[in-house]
Amino acid sequence: MxxxxxxxxxxxxxxxxxxxxxxxxxxxxxxxxxxxxxxxxxxxxxxxxxxxxxxxxxxxxxxxxxxxxxxxxxxxxxxxxxxxxxxxxxxxxxxxxxxxxxxxxxxxxxxxxxxxxxxxxLPGIDRPALAAMLPTLGDNDVVVLDLGANTECDARNLIQFAVMGAAYARTNMDLASPRVALLNIGSEDQKGTDEIRDAAAALREATHLPLTFTGFIEGDRLSRGEVDVIVCDGFSGNIALKTAEGTARFVADLLKRAFRSSIRSKIGFLISKPATELLRHHLDPNIHNGAVFLxxxxxxxxxxxxxxxxxxxxxxxxxxxxxxxxxxxxxxxxxxxxxxxxx
Incomplete structure (x- = not known):
C-alpha cells in the first residue's frame, strides 16, 4: 500500500x-x-x-x-x-x-x-511522456506532451500520450471530456507525417473515451485556449516549449525597453502598471511549474x-x-x- x-x-x-x-x-x-x-x-x-x-x-x-x-x-x-x-x-x-x-x-x-x-x-504504456501546463488566453491552461522525453514517436505512442494527457487534464482541470489535438504543420487531414495521420484516425474512432478529439492544431494556436491537451513527439514539443518561453521573455524585455525609452514612456508605465503586472503574473513560469512523467x-x-x-x-x-x-x-x-x- x-x-x-x-x-x-x-x-x-x-x-x-x-x-x-x-x-x-x-x-x-x-x-x-x-x-x-x-x-x-x-x-x-x-x-x-x-x-x-x-x-x-x-x-x-x-x-x-x-x-x-x-x-x-x-x-x-x-x-x-x-x-x-x-x-x-x-x-x-x-x-x-x-x-x-x-x-x-x-x-x-x-x-x-x-x-x-x-x-x-504502467501496463500498456510503451514510453513515458513529459507533460506540463502552459498558459493560454482561455479559462484554463493547456496540457502539452511530450516535452522532450521521446524525440521520435510512432502512432501508438501518440495515441497513448493523448489518453494520458486527457486523464491528466481531467484530474488537474476537473474537465469531464478534455479537448485533445495533435500538433501538426497544418489543420488539413492530409497534412503531417504518416504517424500523425494514423494517430488522428485512431483517435477519431475512440468516441468511447472521456476525451474530445478536435483534430490538428498548428504552433501559432498553442496559447489560444482552443483545446485542453496538445499532443506531439518530444522533439517538436521541446522546441515548441522553448520557443514559447523565449517569446514570453522577448515580449517582456521589449516592454521594459519601451517603457524606459523616454519620460513620457515612464509616465505611461505608471498608468499601465496594473496591466503589466497582470501580464507578468500570467507569464510567470513559477505559476505553472511542475512537469510530470506520465x-x-x-x-x-x-x-x-x-x-x-x-x-x-x-x-x-x-x-x-x-x-x-x-x-x-x-x-x-x-x-x-x-x-x-x-x-
Missing part, C-alpha cells in the same frame, strides 16, 4: 539550493495543512535548514542521502549512483510505498532515467531547476493533486478501455 499522505522531496536538487527547496515545501505546507513530507538529502543540512521553518517539523521526516546528482551529469552516470543520491532515494520512496509522489528540481535526464528504471511503466507506475514531478519557492510549492501542490485524484489508475483504466475497443 502507498502512503499517499507523504510527498518525497529531493531537497538537494535545483539551481537555487536547499534553502529555496525548504521554503517551497513550507509554502506548500501552509496551503495544504494535511500534507506531509519526506525530505531527502543531507540530514545535517536539512535539520539546520528546518530551524527557519518550524511549521515543517511535525509534518516532515528526514531521509538521509549522502550524494547529489549534478545538474550537468550524464543520465547513465547518475543512474549508477541512484541508491545514494537524494533524487534516486526520493523516487525509491514512491516505489516502496512510503510516498505517493516524488518531486525534484534536479537534472531532467537523470530524473527520467531513474524513474523509468525504478518504477517501470505513464510510470508512480508519480514523479519535475520542478524547474531555477524555480523560486513559489514554483517549488506549485510543483508540490500539483503532485499532491495527482496523488489525491489517483492519476495512475485513471490512465490505466482509460488505456485499457481504448485497447479493449480496438482489439
Amino acid at each position: 502507498t502512503d499517499s499522505s507523504f510527498i518525497a522531496v529531493d531537497a538537494m536538487g535545483g539551481d537555487k539550493g536547499l534553502a529555496v527547496m525548504l521554503a517551497g515545501v513550507a509554502r506548500a505546507r501552509h496551503r495544504f495543512p494535511d500534507m506531509r513530507f519526506l525530505l531527502v538529502g543531507d540530514e545535517t543540512a536539512i535539520r539546520e535548514g528546518l530551524q527557519s521553518h518550524p511549521n515543517l517539523t511535525a509534518n516532515s521526516e528526514i531521509v538521509h542521502a549522502p550524494e547529489v546528482v549534478g545538474s550537468s551529469e550524464k543520465a547513465g552516470v547518475a543512474l549508477r549512483r541512484a541508491k545514494k543520491t537524494s533524487m534516486g532515494i526520493a523516487i525509491d520512496m514512491v516505489k516502496q510505498g512510503r510516498a505517493g509522489a516524488a518531486v525534484s528540481s534536479g537534472n531532467t535526464g537523470a530524473l527520467m532515467a531513474m524513474a523509468k528504471l525504478s518504477l517501470r511503466m 505513464g510510470l507506475n508512480g508519480i514523479v514531478v519535475k520542478s524547474h531547476g531555477g524555480a523560486t519557492e513559489l514554483g517549488v510549492a506549485t510543483a508540490i501542490a500539483a503532485a499532491a493533486k495527482m496523488v489525491r485524484d489517483d492519476l495512475t489508475r485513471r490512465i490505466s483504466e482509460d488505456l485499457g478501455n481504448f485497447e479493449a475497443k480496438v482489439a
Whole structure:
C-alpha cells in the first residue's frame, strides 16, 4: 500500500539550493495543512535548514542521502549512483510505498532515467511522456506532451500520450471530456507525417473515451485556449516549449525597453502598471511549474531547476493533486478501455 499522505522531496536538487527547496515545501505546507513530507538529502543540512521553518517539523521526516546528482551529469552516470543520491532515494520512496509522489528540481535526464528504471511503466504504456501546463488566453491552461522525453514517436505512442494527457487534464482541470489535438504543420487531414495521420484516425474512432478529439492544431494556436491537451513527439514539443518561453521573455524585455525609452514612456508605465503586472503574473513560469512523467507506475514531478519557492510549492501542490485524484489508475483504466475497443 502507498502512503499517499507523504510527498518525497529531493531537497538537494535545483539551481537555487536547499534553502529555496525548504521554503517551497513550507509554502506548500501552509496551503495544504494535511500534507506531509519526506525530505531527502543531507540530514545535517536539512535539520539546520528546518530551524527557519518550524511549521515543517511535525509534518516532515528526514531521509538521509549522502550524494547529489549534478545538474550537468550524464543520465547513465547518475543512474549508477541512484541508491545514494537524494533524487534516486526520493523516487525509491514512491516505489516502496512510503510516498505517493516524488518531486525534484534536479537534472531532467537523470530524473527520467531513474524513474523509468525504478518504477517501470504502467501496463500498456510503451514510453513515458513529459507533460506540463502552459498558459493560454482561455479559462484554463493547456496540457502539452511530450516535452522532450521521446524525440521520435510512432502512432501508438501518440495515441497513448493523448489518453494520458486527457486523464491528466481531467484530474488537474476537473474537465469531464478534455479537448485533445495533435500538433501538426497544418489543420488539413492530409497534412503531417504518416504517424500523425494514423494517430488522428485512431483517435477519431475512440468516441468511447472521456476525451474530445478536435483534430490538428498548428504552433501559432498553442496559447489560444482552443483545446485542453496538445499532443506531439518530444522533439517538436521541446522546441515548441522553448520557443514559447523565449517569446514570453522577448515580449517582456521589449516592454521594459519601451517603457524606459523616454519620460513620457515612464509616465505611461505608471498608468499601465496594473496591466503589466497582470501580464507578468500570467507569464510567470513559477505559476505553472511542475512537469510530470506520465505513464510510470508512480508519480514523479519535475520542478524547474531555477524555480523560486513559489514554483517549488506549485510543483508540490500539483503532485499532491495527482496523488489525491489517483492519476495512475485513471490512465490505466482509460488505456485499457481504448485497447479493449480496438482489439
